[in-house]
Amino acid sequence: MAEYLDRSSDIGKLVAMPDDDMIICRCEEITKGEIRKAIHDGMWTMTEIKRYTRAGMGLCQGQTCSRIIKGMIAKELGVLPLSIDDNTARVPVRPVEVRVYGKGIN
Numbered sequence: 001m002a003e004y005l006d007r008s009s010d011i012g013k014l015v016a017m018p019d020d021d022m023i024i025c026r027c028e029e030i031t032k033g034e035i036r037k038a039i040h041d042g043m044w045t046m047t048e049i050k051r052y053t054r055a056g057m058g059l060c061q062g063q064t065c066s067r068i069i070k071g072m073i074a075k076e077l078g079v080l081p082l083s084i085d086d087n088t089a090r091v092p093v094r095p096v097e098v099r100v101y102g103k104g105i106n
Helices: 031-038 047-052 065-077 098-102
Strands: 023-027
Touching: 023 031, 023 065, 031 047, 031 065, 047 065
Parallel strands: none
Antiparallel strands: none
């Protein structure tokens, strides 16, 4: 996407919408308005949106919200959703007790 969009271009002023309070990421409770604000603050990739708002970092790892967010980015920037790269998939990190690492060592 970087080759299609000029980061110095202005995408316009953020105008509040009636449905900005709709929750898009259920796991992290991120609203449509928060995602739109992030886009207007310069977060133009899925990875940037994820880091800026935590959308897609919940238990489902973006399985339910990433397609919606991608469409929102495309609409706000005036590009096709296919031109926006997907998130980098990562395994959820969980705390592990130190004694687990010691198993198998004699």
